[in-house]
Amino acid sequence: MADLTLYAMPSSGNSYKVQLLLALLGRDYTQVACEYGTPALAQAKATGALPFGKLPALHIGDGTILSESGAILWYLAQGTDWIPTDPLAQAEMLAWMFFEQNRIESVIAVRAALRCYPHRAADATPDRLAALLTEGNVLLTIVEDQLASRDWLVGKAPSLADIAVYGYVHTAGSRGGHSMEPYPAIARWCARLEALPGHVPLQATP
Amino acid sequence: MADLTLYAMPSSGNSYKVQLLLALLGRDYTQVACEYGTPALAQAKATGALPFGKLPALHIGDGTILSESGAILWYLAQGTDWIPTDPLAQAEMLAWMFFEQNRIESVIAVRAALRCYPHRAADATPDRLAALLTEGNVLLTIVEDQLASRDWLVGKAPSLADIAVYGYVHTAGSRGGHSMEPYPAIARWCARLEALPGHVPLQATP
Numbered sequence: 001m002a003d004l005t006l007y008a009m010p011s012s013g014n015s016y017k018v019q020l021l022l023a024l025l026g027r028d029y030t031q032v033a034c035e036y037g038t039p040a041l042a043q044a045k046a047t048g049a050l051p052f053g054k055l056p057a058l059h060i061g062d063g064t065i066l067s068e069s070g071a072i073l074w075y076l077a078q079g080t081d082w083i084p085t086d087p088l089a090q091a092e093m094l095a096w097m098f099f100e101q102n103r104i105e106s107v108i109a110v111r112a113a114l115r116c117y118p119h120r121a122a123d124a125t126p127d128r129l130a131a132l133l134t135e136g137n138v139l140l141t142i143v144e145d146q147l148a149s150r151d152w153l154v155g156k157a158p159s160l161a162d163i164a165v166y167g168y169v170h171t172a173g174s175r176g177g178h179s180m181e182p183y184p185a186i187a188r189w190c191a192r193l194e195a196l197p198g199h200v201p202l203q204a205t206p
Numbered sequence: 207m208a209d210l211t212l213y214a215m216p217s218s219g220n221s222y223k224v225q226l227l228l229a230l231l232g233r234d235y236t237q238v239a240c241e242y243g244t245p246a247l248a249q250a251k252a253t254g255a256l257p258f259g260k261l262p263a264l265h266i267g268d269g270t271i272l273s274e275s276g277a278i279l280w281y282l283a284q285g286t287d288w289i290p291t292d293p294l295a296q297a298e299m300l301a302w303m304f305f306e307q308n309r310i311e312s313v314i315a316v317r318a319a320l321r322c323y324p325h326r327a328a329d330a331t332p333d334r335l336a337a338l339l340t341e342g343n344v345l346l347t348i349v350e351d352q353l354a355s356r357d358w359l360v361g362k363a364p365s366l367a368d369i370a371v372y373g374y375v376h377t378a379g380s381r382g383g384h385s386m387e388p389y390p391a392i393a394r395w396c397a398r399l400e401a402l403p404g405h406v407p408l409q410a411t412p
Contacts, residue, residue: 052305052348064294068308071301078293087284088270094300095277099258102274102307142258 002061004029007044010204011035013109013167014069015056021073021163023200025080035204036117069167070097073160082160093154096161100168104143108136109168112175116206129177136176140183143169147185151192158196166193171202208267210235213250216410217241219315219373220275221262227279227369229406231286241410242323275373276303279366288366299360302367306374310349314342315374318381322412335383342382346389349375353391357398364402372399377408 006022008015010033022029034041034055044050050057052067058075059065066072077083084090111132114124143165146153153161170190173180180187193199212228214221216239228235240247240261250256256263258273264281265271272278283289290296317338320330349371352359359367376396379386386393399405 052301052309053344054309060294066294066297066301068301068304070304071297074300075294075297088266088272088281091272091277091281094280095258095272095274098274098276098304098307101304102311103258103260105308106312138259 001027004061005032005059006030007032007034007049007055007057007059008203009034009036009041009055011202011206012055013171013202014054014105016202017069017163017167018056018058018072018076019203020167020200021076021082021160024082024163024196024198025076026198027076036206037119068101070101070160070164073097073163077160081157082163084155084157084159086155089155089159093159093161096153097164099142100164104139104165104168107132107139108172108176108178111136111177112168112171113206115177116175118206133178136172136178137182140169140172140178140186144183144185147189151189158193162189162193166190175206207233210267211238211265212236213238213240213255213261213263213265214409215240215242215247215261217408217412218261219377219408220260220311222408223275223369223373224262224264224278224282225409226373226406227282227288227366230288230369230402230404231282232404233282242412243325274307276307276366276370279303279369283366287363288369290361290363290365292361295361295365299365299367302359303370305348306370310345310371310374313338313345314378314382314384317342317383318374318377319412321383322381324412339384342378342384343388346375346378346384346386346392350389350391353395357395364399368395368399372396381412 006018006029008019008031034044045053051065054067056069056072057065057067058072066075084093111129114120114129152158153165169186172178212224212235214225214237240250257271260273262275262278263271263273264278272281290299317335320326320335358364359371375392378384
């Protein structure tokens with residue numbers, strides 16, 4: 001298998017998704033930590049290590065650079081049980097992954113970032129935080145409803161959908177300030193993920 | 207093949223991506239048009255036709271409902287040339303699709319919506335439009351750079367990545383108010399897509 005170097009932001013849910021899958025798969029890799037505001041991040045951007053200007057980015061031994069956490073998860077999980085083989089189940093898994101990047105990340109992760117990253121504090125107006133809280137609860141309810149009668153988001157086994165959605169949802173309370181009491185199915189699902197052999201926690205706080 | 211019913215917003219780039227792929231594939235389907243502000247959209251939401259609360263949603267003959275344009279594209283294109291078979295190329299295709307949903311849609315499509323949909327006009331402050339213009343030009347430059355030396359975003363043939371990115375980028379000038387002069391490679395790529403047999407235009411203006 002190819003040598004892997006992961007450019008990652010240790011405090012970021014998007015980077016964490018990839019770190020978590022690598023740990024669950026027991027894959028070795030080298031990490032280049034690029035926390036917000038560090039020279040390492042500036043250098044990574046300046047040297048073309050981040051083609052989309054974003055973290056994470058996976059550098060594969062042959063010189064290929066793969067961007068976007070969802071696409072990196074897809075690449076790493078090829079041929080493993082983390083991707084269902086049924087075409088419809090694959091599409092349902094991708095639906096949760098796109099939903100996460102389009103909605104959950106832009107609402108729940110943004111509210112958490114506004115609250116926790118010092119450089120975002122100026123944008124953390126009460127009106128904006130309140131709007132994101134309301135919208136975030138709508139999104140958490142969609143996840144809760146899906147998990148109310150099932151262990152995993154798609155099918156009967158964990159898939160990339162669970163890793164992708166867990167990335168930011170599991171800190172919606174601690175970082176985002178959401179009351180998680182209305183979401184007991186999400187709490188049970190987080191506990192199931194955290195009990196998987198190889199699970200690792202988020203590396204750093206903002 | 208299963209009967210397909212597409213719940214779609216005729217003026218929306220996300221719905222258009224699916225309509226375009228269906229046309230390029232020559233697939234028959236029934237459309238339920240749910241334009242913004244219409245009773246049809248309210249009814250679709252009220253009856254559970256949109257599990258993620260969003261359009262498009264594809265209803266498949268067996269009762270399955272698939273959300274998220276990217277996931278619907280994936281489902282419909284299974285086994286066709288629109289998805290490359292190489293695992294790395296698949297991941298690169300998905301990277302553009304995630305990038306589109308996470309960044310292009312939240313910047314370029316949002317600016318277009320603020321300018322064109324009457325119900326968004328109150329949010330279209332000069333500061334917000336200016337910030338989105340600046341950020342949108344960064345994103346258009348990433349697409350332009352990729353297309354400067356190649357015909358399609360991934361590999362040597364059109365893929366779902368092209369359809370997904372084209373969905374909102376082809377109206378970045380007309381709806382978003384971006385000057386497209388700095389992006390000649392994007393213009394040539396749009397023309398290539400528009401010359402494909404079966405290409406259809408966006409169904410409606412906001």
